[in-house]
Amino acid sequence: xxxxxxxxxxxxxxxxxxxxxxxxxxxxxxxxxxxxxxxxxxxxxxxxxxxxxxxxxxxxxxxxxxxxxxxxxxxxxxxxxxxxxxxxxxxxxxxxxxxxxxxxxxxxxxxxxxxxxxxxxxxxxxxxxxxxxxxxxxxxxxxxxxxxxxxxxxxxxxxxxxxxxxxxxxxxxxxxxxxxxxxxxxxxxxxxxxxxxxxxxxxxxxxxxxxxxxxxx
Numbered sequence: 001x002x003x004x005x006x007x008x009x010x011x012x013x014x015x016x017x018x019x020x021x022x023x024x025x026x027x028x029x030x031x032x033x034x035x036x037x038x039x040x041x042x043x044x045x046x047x048x049x050x051x052x053x054x055x056x057x058x059x060x061x062x063x064x065x066x067x068x069x070x071x072x073x074x075x076x077x078x079x080x081x082x083x084x085x086x087x088x089x090x091x092x093x094x095x096x097x098x099x100x101x102x103x104x105x106x107x108x109x110x111x112x113x114x115x116x117x118x119x120x121x122x123x124x125x126x127x128x129x130x131x132x133x134x135x136x137x138x139x140x141x142x143x144x145x146x147x148x149x150x151x152x153x154x155x156x157x158x159x160x161x162x163x164x165x166x167x168x169x170x171x172x173x174x175x176x177x178x179x180x181x182x183x184x185x186x187x188x189x190x191x192x193x194x195x196x197x198x199x200x201x202x203x204x205x206x207x208x209x210x211x212x213x214x215x216x217x
Contacts, residue, residue: 011103045094045114049216087121098141105197106141130215
């Protein structure tokens with residue numbers, strides 16, 4: 001465990017969030033399995049990190065009651081109900097767009113089902129986070145969203161946004177310093193709501209599994 005990751009883990013715990021270290025991504029699934037119980041209700045946000053770590057396959061197994069918001073042929077009404085079901089779930093899985101050295105979680109969302117579930121609702125939130133998402137502070141975290149996370153996710157999802165075409169947020173082309181929420185006016189905009197999770201009221205409701213491997217965007 002390098003010094004930076006050790007610092008982040010200590011900061012997360014100081015902020016009432018649990019933190020677990022995995023040296024390699026292959027260690028993540030066995031770590032997650034120990035946290036779950038048969039028949040538990042699980043929901044998840046869209047996440048490349050969950051897929052790359054193998055967690056998506058694990059939580060969708062018959063062993064658990066996984067509410068799949070992305071299953072084939074799902075109707076808009078069923079998808080909305082899946083989003084709403086997260087509030088009563090035992091576990092919500094996702095990643096973070098960035099984690100600061102002070103143990104703050106930075107996330108930006110379009111529809112906001114992910115950030116709302118992180119903030120309130122599911123009994124436990126488990127985040128799978130690669131070391132590539134560690135940033136110095138909140139400002140650097142939001143710049144990471146504009147330079148990396150939003151453009152790559154917009155491209156992955158086939159969204160018609162300037163960042164998908166430019167490879168970075170259009171606000172970064174302003175001559176003056178862009179505000180946090182400066183951006184495009186596309187109906188497909190992926191960065192509608194910005195959140196920072198700092199100290200948590202409910203101790204260890206959020207668990208961050210921090211992996212030394214790079215994961216996701």
